[in-house]
Amino acid sequence: MKHFPLLLLSLLLCWLSACTRDSYLTEEGIVWNTSYHIVYESDRSFAEEIMEVMNRVDGELSPFNKQSTVSLLNSCERIKGSGMLIDVVKRSREIWNSTGGYFDPSAAPLINAYGFGAKSGQFPDSAAIDTMMPYIGFNKLTLSGDSLIKGDARMEFNFSAIAKGYGCDRVAQVLAENGVKNMMVEIGGEVVLRGKNPKGGKWRISVDRPVESSGEVHESQMVVELTDCAIATSGNYRNFRERGGEKIGHIINPLTGHPAHGETVSATVVAPDCMTADAYATACMAMPRAEAQRVISKMKLSAMLIFTDGSVWMSPEFKKLVANN
Secondary structure (H helix, E strand, O other): OOOOOOOOOOEHHHHHHHOOOEEEEEEEEEOEEEEEEEEEEEEOHHHHHHHHHHHHHHHEEEEEEOOOHHHHHOOOEEEEOOHHHHHHHHHHHHHHHHHHOOOOHHHHHHHHOOOOOOOOOOOOOHHHHHHHHHHHHHHEEEEOOEEEEEOOOOOOOHHHHHHHHHHHHHHHHHHHHOOOOOOEEEOOOOEHHHOOOOOOOEEEEEEEEOOOOOOOOOEEEEEEEEEEEEEEEOOOOOOOEOOOEEEOOOOOOOOOOOOOOOOOEEEEEEEOOOOHHHHHHHHHOOOEEEEHHHHHHHHEEEEEEEOOOOOOOOHHHHHEEEOOO
């Protein structure tokens, strides 16, 4: 995903100063317009296998790659889906249902219109939004066997809010298939953790405090200790555009067609896999505060929400992960 936008999933990794064991290798670089850092215990490098997975994800799920499978779907009414795209469509449908439509990859036309997607937009007015809303809705996409069928030819999809997490999952899967048990896979702030860190304990992750900035500013909100799971953070405080002095965040409410202007400024979610954590974190940003808390509780997610007034809400499951020192 060469031109994948930098989604706001900012997790400062505490392991950086701890990687002292010779048996742990580090792979890092730039992919999908963001950085990746992968630490794993092995006696050989899997750099080629890791890059192969990343290239496959780009070739199937990036709306910025005009030859990708999702770009083909965006230009056709019906296609035969690939394995990765079908994986993501199935999970997206589940999360679309459980969030009441607040997570919706079919909102691509809106994302494009606001200038955050694969096409440049110039801030749509209410009339333009009204013309797009009839073909927004993930329930309008049908999966029949391996065929993906759009209910409206104008529909387009952007899986950015789940694809980066899915990429982390697939890299972790390849490492596991090659016998790696201890690993940390991070792509643009989305993180998969397995086994032990280089010091022999759980992985320690510092969740960023939401500081509004056009660049990367890392101030720790808190440190969590965890393993054998994934963690993702979403927010609007870095990826935004300005219009007449007003800041327009990149997360769009698919139910209204307008940018999300809720009380939540940062949402961190822990889940068994990273595409789930990634998607729910984004959905929480689009939801009203009370609705986000309700969905987190209903789905028994481990999550933390930070609000505009500076207050912090944590689910009981998340509180258990907070490091004491």
